[in-house]
Amino acid sequence: xxxxxxxxxxxxxxxxxxxxxxxxxxxxxxxxxxxxxxxxxxxxxxxxxxxxxxxxxxxxxxxxxxxxxxxxxxxxxxxxxxxxxxxxxxxxxxxxxxxxxxxxxxxxxxxxxxxxxxxxxxxxxxxxxxxxxxxxxxxxxxxxxxxxxxxxxxxxxxxxxxxxxxxxxxxxxxxxxxxxxxxxxxxxxxxxxxxxxxxxxxxxxxxxxxxxxxxxxxxxxxxxxxxxxxxxxxxxxxxxx
Ligand SMILES: [Zn+2]
Numbered sequence: 001x002x003x004x005x006x007x008x009x010x011x012x013x014x015x016x017x018x019x020x021x022x023x024x025x026x027x028x029x030x031x032x033x034x035x036x037x038x039x040x041x042x043x044x045x046x047x048x049x050x051x052x053x054x055x056x057x058x059x060x061x062x063x064x065x066x067x068x069x070x071x072x073x074x075x076x077x078x079x080x081x082x083x084x085x086x087x088x089x090x091x092x093x094x095x096x097x098x099x100x101x102x103x104x105x106x107x108x109x110x111x112x113x114x115x116x117x118x119x120x121x122x123x124x125x126x127x128x129x130x131x132x133x134x135x136x137x138x139x140x141x142x143x144x145x146x147x148x149x150x151x152x153x154x155x156x157x158x159x160x161x162x163x164x165x166x167x168x169x170x171x172x173x174x175x176x177x178x179x180x181x182x183x184x185x186x187x188x189x190x191x192x193x194x195x196x197x198x199x200x201x202x203x204x205x206x207x208x209x210x211x212x213x214x215x216x217x218x219x220x221x222x223x224x225x226x227x228x229x230x231x232x233x234x235x236x237x238x239x240x241x
Contacts, residue, residue: 005056006057018037024114034066035068052080053071088233100142110141133198136218146191177214179210183211
């Protein structure tokens with residue numbers, strides 16, 4: 001028997017009323033667990049086994065397979081379900097976490113970032129900023145941090161005016177796309193600050209546009225993946241401006 005707190009980052013329906021959950025935990029990293037009957041409205045598991053639920057789990061383990069015995073929700077981030085843009089962005093965030101979190105490794109930093117970000121997302125409507133900040137910071141806490149204090153190529157600290165998706169900020173002579181000083185400041189804040197201050201900063205529209213482009217291109221380059229949930233979010237964001 002194992003007890004752990006965890007955030008559900010993926011749910012797959014199986015059989016008549018069961019689910020397989022992917023859960024991000026601090027101690028066990030990313031795990032998969034079967035939740036028998038969790039789709040039945042009569043089930044005690046129903047509230048604690050929804051996508052985005054952060055729950056107290058009691059798990060039993062048989063060979064390499066976990067099964068959920070009980071799940072008491074601590075936070076369900078229910079408001080995300082009332083806004084299609086927020087819901088689709090949160091789904092993309094969870095897909096990203098699924099991609100970078102590893103089984104068995106410490107998942108504490110990613111979990112804290114995920115919980116903070118989902119909380120902010122329920123309260124704040126600046127979705128482009130939340131998206132860019134989460135993308136960059138997730139890369140930092142999962143071992144793919146971009147260089148932000150010195151050139152990613154030559155390690156020089158002068159004339160940092162560019163960004164290259166293969167490594168981060170670059171100097172004038174080492175290449176990458178041109179970015180403004182404001183965007184470099186924002187990158188440094190997002191990658192280096194204390195988690196508590198992560199979302200406490202303001203940027204101009206021009207810096208936000210540049211930061212968004214840098215963050216999304218960096219994610220695509222570092223993970224080597226394209227995400228359906230990202231495409232969906234971008235499509236509905238364009239339609240619902
Ligand atoms: Zn350089």
